[in-house]
Amino acid sequence: MANTLTGLIPTIYKSLDIVLRELTGFVPAVMRDSSGEQAAKDQTIAWPVVPVAAAGDITPATTGPTPTAKTIAPGTMSISKSRSTTFGWNGEEQKSVEGLYNQILIEEFAQAMRILVNEVEADLAALYVAASRAYGTAGTTPFDSTNKLSFTAQLGKILSDNGAPLDDRQLVIDTTAGAALRTLTELTKANEAGSVEPLRRGVLLDVHGFAIHESAQVKSHTKGAGTGYLVDLTAGYAIGSTAIHTDTGLGEIKAGDILTNTKTGRDTNKYVVKTGGTGTTGVDTDIVLANPGNRVAWVNNDPLSIGNSYTANLGFVRSAIALMTRVPLMPEGGDAADDVTVITDPQTGLSFQVALYRQYRQVAFEVGLAWGVKAVKPEAMAILLG
Structure with a gap:
């Protein structure tokens, strides 16, 4: 010893x-x-979060411009x-x-x-419950032989539309998605992939700007049982809204649920619920979408639907998630x-x-x-x- x-x-x-x-x-x-x-332990560390700036018209004057007041709210x-x-x-x-x-x-x-x-x-x-939006079909393994690599392209589009940086993007998937990705001929044919690594060693190459990793801890999300929810605001919700007031719904909308506006022709985006709620008869419910909120304006009485349970493979920019x-x-x-x-x-x-x-x-x-x-x-x- x-x-x-x-x-x-x-x-x-x-x-x-x-x-x-x-x-x-x-x-x-x-x-x-x-x-x-x-x-x-449990002591808070804060850092400054600079708010979004606004632009205005230039108007000649005898004095310099008056700066717009800003509130620098800390992240913790x-x-x-x-x-x-x-x-x-x-x-x-x-x-x-x-x-x-x-x-x-x-x-x-x-x-x-x-x-x-x-x-x-x-x-x-x-x-994963903090993510902005989602892509794919709940309950269906991505990277199938028909849609192939379109999944990473569409995931990258979500991040780009949100203004995320193009560099240092990461995608963490479970082993089932990893196995499907390894079977794509686009990655296993050396002349198309540019490397024999995926075929010989099973190495996952970068795809559409994402460095791809596998994890044994990717989460499975079980959907809430909420049904029958409608948007409840006479003026509707402008693009970028996160706090959504609803009515007529029954059952729970959970954090991490995938919410869609199912009004025909309205909005095809799949939003991640940041804060859920439980609807009961005669009681309205407030929910919160993750930033940056809805991409399309919503109208009063638009129907809302919760997507099916899913496996939460996660794409992100490295700086989006901190480990201290x-x-x-x-x-x-x-x-x-x-x-x-x-x-x-x-x-x-x-x-x-x-x-x-x-x-x-x-x-x-x-x-x-x-x-x-x-x-x-x-x-x-x-x-x-x-």
């Missing part, structure tokens, strides 16, 4: 290599924010989770496995880091740990704290990580329905 963690660092890094080979598509695809080093996020996994050994247990101890230790460190990485990945995947991480904080002067070290994954930047605790005739290990996630820019996020 090593006296300190120094002798175990090669073992821990072998464990890290195992974790890196698993399907964690969101962690490397989002923006990592290291400002979490300065924040305690926090370290919301500080989590760890622990395992330990006593002397008799070490003796019972003899020469297998180091190999088992590798597996235990791998399992510890796997759990934490998967929790971070799951939290990032759950941010740090190692869990120790008290001033330390705790009962005999040794503490930090192991950093060079690929994703995630840093795990590893602590060694010597106890009576046994030793315990703790692997910890603290993090928070935030959808910073919903306009730069769109769901690819599956």
Whole structure:
């Protein structure tokens, strides 16, 4: 048994290599924010959000222009989770496995880091409810042999129409969509794809400006049971509206539901509900669409419909989703740990704290990580329905 963690660092890094080979598509695809080093758990970190500017006519005058007042409202996020996994050994247990101890230790460190990485990945995947709009058919795997790569083209159109940057776009899909994508001849024929990697190694190449990743944590969304909702505003809703007042509806509209205006010829967009509501007899319901709101003006009494349940593959610009991480904080002067070290994954930047605790005739290990996630820019996020 090593006296300190120094002798175990090669073992821990072998464990890290195992974790890196698993399907964690969101962690490397989002923006990592290291400002979490300065924040305690649940403490809010703020950054300035500059509002949209307005243009006006130029009118000659004897004095300079009077600037328009602006309110700089802050965006906020926090370290919301500080989590760890622990395992330990006593002397008799070490003796019972003899020469297998180091190999088992590798597996235990791998399992510890796997759990934490998967929790971070799951939290990032759950941010699909903040996306602006959606494309595809709920319940149907994208990249079929008929529509092929049109899915990424249309997803890119949503982001571009919302004003999202053209660079650093990411698409995280589940393994079912990944398998469908790999079967497209446009990607497996070397003369068309420009590479043999998709065919020989199953590598997913960039498509229509999206760097494509697979994740085992892509979420499945179960639709709300709401029906019969109508737009309820005499003046209707102009383009860009997010707060929508409805009436006549019964049942729940959930955050993450896909909402469409089904008035013939009105609007073909599929909107993601940011804040839902539950309709009851004689009670109106307010819902909120994600930014940038409706793309087409809605008219009073337009019917609204909730789409079917779906798999939430997610396309976004890297800067649209923030992951703030740090190692869990120790008290001033330390705790009962005999040794503490930090192991950093060079690929994703995630840093795990590893602590060694010597106890009576046994030793315990703790692997910890603290993090928070935030959808910073919903306009730069769109769901690819599956």
